[in-house]
Amino acid sequence: MKTITRNLRAIGLLLFIASSSLGQDLPQYRVVMAINQSDSTNQKWMVRQLTNLKIALPDAQVHVVCYGTGLFTLVNRSSIVAADIQKLMGNGIVFEACENSMAGAGVTKEQLVAGCHTVKAGIATLVMRQGQGWQYVFGSK
Numbered sequence: 001m002k003t004i005t006r007n008l009r010a011i012g013l014l015l016f017i018a019s020s021s022l023g024q025d026l027p028q029y030r031v032v033m034a035i036n037q038s039d040s041t042n043q044k045w046m047v048r049q050l051t052n053l054k055i056a057l058p059d060a061q062v063h064v065v066c067y068g069t070g071l072f073t074l075v076n077r078s079s080i081v082a083a084d085i086q087k088l089m090g091n092g093i094v095f096e097a098c099e100n101s102m103a104g105a106g107v108t109k110e111q112l113v114a115g116c117h118t119v120k121a122g123i124a125t126l127v128m129r130q131g132q133g134w135q136y137v138f139g140s141k
Helices: 002-021 040-056 068-073 080-091 101-105 122-131
Strands: 030-035 063-065 094-098 117-119 135-138
Touching: 002 040, 002 101, 030 122, 040 063, 040 068, 040 080, 040 135, 063 068, 063 122, 068 094, 068 101, 080 094, 094 101, 094 122, 101 117, 117 122
Parallel strands: 030 063, 030 135, 063 094, 094 117
Antiparallel strands: none
8 A cells, every 4th residue: 555655645736746847937038149240241240140049949038239340330330221120129149348448449329229238338238148158249240
């Protein structure tokens, strides 16, 4: 009788574990992409990669940190992909401009593509996100 009771408890525990894992969402992917170049080839490449990423992983949380000359990807007057950036933002992608790079280049927040966020130090933001378990993608071709 003790063996039957023990087996029933084990089966019950296994059923509980199995049923609690049913219906769970897939892992939440968090991706941080670094952009440090802004020539037209790299701007177009970035858009393609982000579009492909969101098609493959539509629920992924994605942040793009632009620093150094990559900042100009987010500056209205120099970005050839400003409309694409707006569309990607509509799909949940967050774009962040490095304030240190902005200060060095004389760029103001008002000159950024509408909806862009800023971070104090782009490189530090990348390090912090990686420390929080985000997947790092270097976003230059």
